[in-house]
């Protein structure tokens with residue numbers, strides 16, 4: 023199997039993060055000290071110029087590269103590499119004053135004032151032009167600088183604009199999609215509440231004080247915003263790629279960030295990056311749960327390109343924007359950082375290298391504190407992790423080939439989230455449902471891919487589709503074929519209720535042809551009040567159903583769990599259906615975790631899907647793997663705050679010490695061991 027290093031010219035795990043020398047231009051002593059400390063911290067990378075537009079272009083069309091020239095040269099001289107940003111995320115004041123149309127208009131029609139960052143109108147031709155100019159200037163100057171590792175486009179693209187230019191572009195998007203008004207009216211079901219449009223100009227973006235009842239139109243708006251953002255991002259990518267197509271391009275994502283379909287953005291990137299700021303708690307169970315949620319997110323990042331990605335930002339200690347900004351406990355940064363590498367990250371990077379003296383983020387954690395020296399707990403911990411990362415060159419570019427996939431679709435999640443019904447008020451819990459099916463896999467150290475409906479399903483022995491609500495006929499047919507060909511599919515409550523445009527399927531749920539695949543009919547949905555529950559019985563096991571109980575009928579499926587309470591007691595709560603050469607399971611209720619654990623345990627046993635670790639894992643311990651086809655690398659990690667253990671039948675060697683490892687392995691609280699052996 024081929025390795026896929028992000029930049030083959032620097033095949034090392036990156037360790038570094040956001041560095042803002044533009045804030046310290048009058049302190050050459052500090053800039054010198056940064057280079058000394060960078061080496062001491064075992065860092066080899068800096069992400070530079072993310073918010074440096076003003077420093078780089080102090081006046082319209084006048085560029086000053088002095089600080090960046092120095093930073094690029096200094097970092098290179100210190101043995102480091104640079105991920106160089108395009109500075110579009112923070113506009114200089116001169117730009118907003120001279121071209122006010124670059125400021126976005128909010129959903130109440132108010133043009134925002136200059137300030138903070140982002141606040142972007144992705145459609146504005148002037149903004150695009152000014153961004154292209156500064157990007158091209160940077161591209162031209164640094165595209166062949168030996169320090170350059172990758173381009174970092176903007177920062178955490180986000181935001182929506184309702185200005186007249188965006189409104190027109192939205193209508194153009196609808197014209198392109200639907201062709202005729204008749205087709206649009208039919209497709210978005212606008213006869214509802216007399217919403218039929220008779221002129222394209224009558225259509226406005228959905229807003230809280232305007233249209234909100236045509237859910238298909240709300241979906242279109244999300245697709246439109248994704249398209250505008252992706253298009254803007256592509257413009258930025260082209261601006262820098264032009265000067266050296268060999269430098270890979272990325273932008274930093276925010277996990278399952280709801281408003282943008284990241285898979286659309288991913289298509290124009292060379293590699294994926296993510297910013298991850300979990301809330302680690304003191305409570306042990308919670309830390310394990312947090313670790314599971316974070317791992318799922320890492321797997322999404324790796325799966326978007328089935329390739330290594332970068333952990334672009336994390337905090338070495340604390341953030342400043344959680345409600346309670348708790349310190350990461352000693353050892354957590356290392357555990358979390360190596361956990362990202364376990365799930366395919368070829369870096370551990372921080373926001374931020376040095377704390378700023380002023381501004382909104384002065385109390386955000388950093389590798390270098392205001393105190394300024396290497397004599398801090400955080401610095402020592404960062405440096406310790408860096409020393410370990412230096413020993414992981416063998417892992418760079420290696421891949422993961424899981425047999426289990428979780429199907430996650432932004433369009434479907436948007437659609438169910440817009441829907442009124444079931445449980446209103448907060449989000450409908452699609453990611454949480456995915457997390458509850460992920461936990462049993464994490465507990466067993468089983469690698470997981472997070473796939474889209476466009477992915478090839480055939481590499482997976484097991485696909486889990488939690489709350490896959492909006493399903494096109496095409497995806498339905500693809501799932502049908504997957505099961506018929508021998509795959510095992512787990513579907514849950516709310517499966518295939520609408521098509522991809524959020525029109526309900528007629529003829530009984532699940533639609534999209536899946537009623538026959540699962541051998542069930544979902545007739546009614548009972549939403550439980552908070553605190554209320556129902557009992558589900560499966561063999562001798564008893565499980566708790568909360569929130570959502572569907573009253574389903576087995577139409578050929580075998581009933582494997584039944585409701586024990588309420589007027590539907592005795593009815594099926596989970597089913598199993600042999601279909602073609604495969605099997606489709608349906609879970610009709612929201613489970614508190616125990617049933618997912620039991621069901622997936624049975625399925626994994628039956629399919630003989632095992633952890634690459636080849637063994638058993640104690641409480642809070644997980645194991646995830648990467649491979650280059652010749653060797654497998656397993657990251658064995660104890661996320662519990664007490665000592666734990668694992669046991670393996672395979673013969674491993676410790677990648678860092680060379681020590682031979684087999685049988686029982688003791689793991690201290692928060693300990694990670696990286697083991698390797700040849701692939702058989």
Ligand code: GAL
Nearest residue numbers: 177178297299335341373386
């Ligand atoms: C990120 C952002 C960084 C920094 C960080 C603080 O979302 O990209 O620039 O603000 O949060 O945690």
